[in-house]
Amino acid sequence: MTEKKRSKQHSPGRPRSEASRIAILDATVELLEESSYAELTIEAIAARAGVGKSTIYRWWSNKAFVVFDAFLVSTESTLFFLEEGSLRENFRQQLQSLAVTLNSALGRTVIGLVAGSGEESEIAAAFHNDFLNSRRADAKRIIERAIMEGEIQFTTNLDIIADMFYGPLYYRLLIQKKIVDSSFINTLVDQVMKSICPSQGK
Amino acid sequence: MTEKKRSKQHSPGRPRSEASRIAILDATVELLEESSYAELTIEAIAARAGVGKSTIYRWWSNKAFVVFDAFLVSTESTLFFLEEGSLRENFRQQLQSLAVTLNSALGRTVIGLVAGSGEESEIAAAFHNDFLNSRRADAKRIIERAIMEGEIQFTTNLDIIADMFYGPLYYRLLIQKKIVDSSFINTLVDQVMKSICPSQGK
Amino acid sequence: MTEKKRSKQHSPGRPRSEASRIAILDATVELLEESSYAELTIEAIAARAGVGKSTIYRWWSNKAFVVFDAFLVSTESTLFFLEEGSLRENFRQQLQSLAVTLNSALGRTVIGLVAGSGEESEIAAAFHNDFLNSRRADAKRIIERAIMEGEIQFTTNLDIIADMFYGPLYYRLLIQKKIVDSSFINTLVDQVMKSICPSQGK
Amino acid sequence: MTEKKRSKQHSPGRPRSEASRIAILDATVELLEESSYAELTIEAIAARAGVGKSTIYRWWSNKAFVVFDAFLVSTESTLFFLEEGSLRENFRQQLQSLAVTLNSALGRTVIGLVAGSGEESEIAAAFHNDFLNSRRADAKRIIERAIMEGEIQFTTNLDIIADMFYGPLYYRLLIQKKIVDSSFINTLVDQVMKSICPSQGK
DNA sequence: GGGTAAGCGAGACGGTACGTCAAGTCTTCCG
DNA sequence: CGGAAGACTTGACGTACCGTCTCGCTTACCC
Structure with a gap:
């Protein structure tokens, strides 16, 4: 804005x-x-x-955009994505920092706004352009690198993998209102890894 | 109320x-x-x-509870959980009916309210007691049955499995604002199944 | 039988x-x-x-009539008019008991209602029929008696005399919000008497 | 500078x-x-x-003050007091213009408010400060002038005289709901004059 | 360095909805 | 059937904010 x-x-x-x-x-x-x-x-x-x-x-045209702008500013300094190390390690780190961001009053508010809005909403659009897309692009890039390096299977549907990482995190934080600690993240990442490199087991 | x-x-x-x-x-x-x-x-x-x-x-004490009560009433008639057939079929069916419920104006609104509220919020508590818990109890019961019948592995953490089914659904509907069709649900269920019975593959 | x-x-x-x-x-x-x-x-x-x-x-049709009815009941027991003795003494006594009645919360309220209403108002009519008229009839009777007994002049306009007794009393109590003590009543009665039997002075 | x-x-x-x-x-x-x-x-x-x-x-803090303010404004243009001529003429004129003011919807309403309020009421206080006092000051000034010019007796209690002019007027208009015409005013003024210059007779 | 132009704070404006309150009516049960 | 209880519809209350609109001022750039 x-x-x-x-x-x-x-x-x-x-x-x-x-x-x-x-x-x-x-x-x-x-x-x-x-x-x-x-x-x-x-x-x-x-x-x-x-x-x-x-x-x-x-x-700013209304209250929602002021809040969203504040969210973006606070986010810039707290969210980042290490692009080194294993896929597992990468996601652990990204999910952890995402959890911190979303669990703030600001984060919960913005997600509540997005969830409550229709798909044509300006706030939803801005949230996609200025926040979600870059997160997802990071994630896809890392998954692709992992495929090229043989860390995981080739044929995998990238989007569903990203959804399986992000979805449970958002769900647990925003709907279930449970804490997201490293134990949860580890379990989640392990479980998702099982589904994309089943041969490795744990 | x-x-x-x-x-x-x-x-x-x-x-x-x-x-x-x-x-x-x-x-x-x-x-x-x-x-x-x-x-x-x-x-x-x-x-x-x-x-x-x-x-x-x-x-009703405020607007949120009126909306939530309307949600509960409309939900009673649309949500149900077939408890026969395979785990895969069961979840396909439940996720589909959940998607319809959540994708309504009423559903999106209530989720937005819950997501935007703090954990101590009365709305969040009511949403858990009157909606989420019975959904999750159904899911856990079915997963347990599937374990007893040898359909999936024994040692599985039930909660994380439920989260992996529900999380991506909520995420896609409410955050990504993409449609949830049977193709998405099939892919999701298959992918989660892979992670809990890796030996079977697809 | x-x-x-x-x-x-x-x-x-x-x-x-x-x-x-x-x-x-x-x-x-x-x-x-x-x-x-x-x-x-x-x-x-x-x-x-x-x-x-x-x-x-x-x-009762509305709040005003409940109040007015309460006023009438309380009034029955406090207002009376001695019909013996001199005109001066008679009026001193009546004005004093009227002052007590009007100065109560109930009295002030009813007068406020009457003063604030239009002339066609039901309350004003009831106040005349059930309260004012009998007061004024008493007064006129006494004045007439005083004329017959030679206590005051013959030609006097009875209504204006009554108004000169009552008017200043209502005015002082309700508009000026000053106390009405026996000193005030004495001064008033004397002054009015001067105007109707000028030869006597005091 | x-x-x-x-x-x-x-x-x-x-x-x-x-x-x-x-x-x-x-x-x-x-x-x-x-x-x-x-x-x-x-x-x-x-x-x-x-x-x-x-x-x-x-x-304005409440409805009563809006009404009172409207009364003051409308009053400024209609009420005035000629300070020439005889006492009798002066009062006739002032009482007439006062009758017009009080007999309006606005006037009756304000008086009703004042009469119905307790003595500590803000409205009653404002009515005194902004309306009554200046009226009474005018009246007293004229009476004093009449005394100095020998028009009326010296020893008169000024307040009771003013009350005898104003009281019957308020009483007739607000309580008795009778019209106040020049005939009534003449009779009233004459009668009061009798009480303050008894030697003149009629 | 005076002129022009936009941003700034303050705060009053015409409004909308709030949540409360009481009005006067209606429906039920009890005696 | 009168009376108590209490839920009903209605509508004004006084408050809080909305988003807009003057104000007098400040801070830049321009000639």
């Missing part, structure tokens, strides 16, 4: 305040940790950030 | 109107098919149902 | 409960002493009186 | 809309002419004035 910056060119007039942008996103994160998305209000964000309401409306 | 019924005894005073209860839940379903949960208002439900607002507030 | 006593015929069915009638009027008086007419509710009266709401609605 | 004059500082933010203020008070007057104070609602005022309810609540 944020505007692109012209590399050198400035349009005339006072430039957007970076301090306000940050204050708004920070306030949003704080408020979501104190109460639910439904209780979150633009007025409270503005007050907490020390900003006028119209400054928020000028740059 | 509904009151218990005294077997024969009536308390004094005018009895609760069953017609109003049904009209309210029906109106809720209709309105959710026309617009989002956020746009749904108690006033609109009352108007559509031909009912006073206070009749709604007298029996 | 084996007839039972039927001196006062009963209509068929359960007779009206006198206890309820009294409880309702008593509760009304109590509640009006605790808060204003605007804050008074039929539900509170019913609850305080230990009575069903519909029992109130069966016998 | 010539300082700029900024004595009339603007507070930040959008300024109050004078148009809305006037529309609200006008709508209140209109509605009160159509129905009673009890039937008057803030929502109806807002709708009639084309204004949001919160604009009303932002500036």
Whole structure:
């Protein structure tokens, strides 16, 4: 939602305040940790950030996008994907960092928004473009490397494999509300590995 | 949310109107098919149902519980679990009917509510008690039967198996917003089966 | 003659409960002493009186008439008019007892209702028929007696005299919110007397 | 150093809309002419004035104050006190214009509010400060002038005289619901004059 | 360095829905 | 059948936010 910056060119007039942008996103994160998305209000964000309401409306079309933007910013610094080592190790690591991200107030909120929205929703689209796709691309790349290196079988349907890794994680966190610890992740990864390299057993 | 019924005894005073209860839940379903949960208002439900607002507030504490109650009612008639035939066939059938339920406006809304709520939330608790647990109990019973009949391995962790069936389904429907057809379900069931009876392959 | 006593015929069915009638009027008086007419509710009266709401609605058409009825009952026991002695003494006494009545929560409330209503109002009419007229008839009778006895002039317009006694009393109590003590009443009566028997002075 | 004059500082933010203020008070007057104070609602005022309810609540604490403010505004243009000529003429004129004011829907309503309220009520206090006191000050000034000019006796208690003018007027209009015409006013003024300059007779 | 243009905070605006409350009505059971 | 209990529909309450709209000001770029 944020505007692109012209590399050198400035349009005339006072430039957007970076301090306000940050204050708004920070306030949003704080408020979501104190109460639910439904209780979150633009007025409270503005007050907490020390900003006028119209400054928020000028740059984001509604509450959902402010939250989503805050989610993206917080995510950039916490999510990454080591691309070295075994497939098993790679996924363990990625799932762990994903679990941390999704289990925050911000993460749960955004997933709740996406799950509750129709498929044509702008939020769902943004979530795909700006978050899910790059995660899935990472995953597919690693699975393909594992196939080329003979770590797993050739014929495997890549999408279903990714779904089997991600699906149970989202499900356990968001629906079952159980903790996701390394024990769960290990069990999950082992079980999925069994289905794609059955000859190896455990 | 509904009151218990005294077997024969009536308390004094005018009895609760069953017609109003049904009209309210029906109106809720209709309105959710026309617009989002956020746009749904108690006033609109009352108007559509031909009912006073206070009749709604007298029996449900907030919008989320009305929606959840409507979900439960609509669910009772569409969800069931055949307990005959092979494990594979059983799950195909259950996942298919679950997909239909979850893919409705009502289903997506309730899942969005649950996902967006904290673990201490009343809605999440009700969703577990009144919906998830019986689904999972069915699943576990069938898996146990399959183990006893030698259809699958003995040592399997039942919970992770259930998660591997349900997780990808929820994920695909709610997060990825892709359709869940019989082809997807077949692939999913086959893949999970591979991980629990690796010797059989496909 | 084996007839039972039927001196006062009963209509068929359960007779009206006198206890309820009294409880309702008593509760009304109590509640009006605790808060204003605007804050008074039929539900509170019913609850305080230990009575069903519909029992109130069966016998009074609205809140105003309940209050007015309570006023009449309380008034019967406190208002009376000695018809002996001088005109001056008579009025001193009547004005004093009127001041007590009007200065109660109930009195102020009823006067407020009457003053705030249009001339066609049912409350205003009832107030005239059941309260004002008998007061004024008393007053006129006494003035006429005083004329016949030569205590005051003959030609006097009786109505304006009554208004000059009552008007300042109502005005001081209800509009000016000042106390009405015997000093005020004495001054008022003296001043009015001056206007109707100017030769005497005081 | 010539300082700029900024004595009339603007507070930040959008300024109050004078148009809305006037529309609200006008709508209140209109509605009160159509129905009673009890039937008057803030929502109806807002709708009639084309204004949001919160604009009303932002500036007036409740319905009574809106009505009272409307009364004050309408009063400013209709009430005045000629300070020339005889005492008798002065009072005739003032009582006449007061009768017109009080006999309007707005006037009766405000008096009803005042009469029905306790002495500690804010409305009663405002009515005294913003309406009654200036009326009474006018009256006393004129009476004093009449005393100095020998028109009436010296020793008179000013307050009781004012009460004898105002009281019967309020009483007749608000309690008796009779019309106040020039005949009544003449009779009243004459009668009161008799009590304060008895030597003149009629 | 004055002019123009946009962003900024504050906060009032016309609105919508909230959740509460009481109104007056209706339905049931009890005595 | 009167009366209690209490659920019903209705509709206003006063509050909270919505998203928009002035304001007076600030901060840039431009000539």
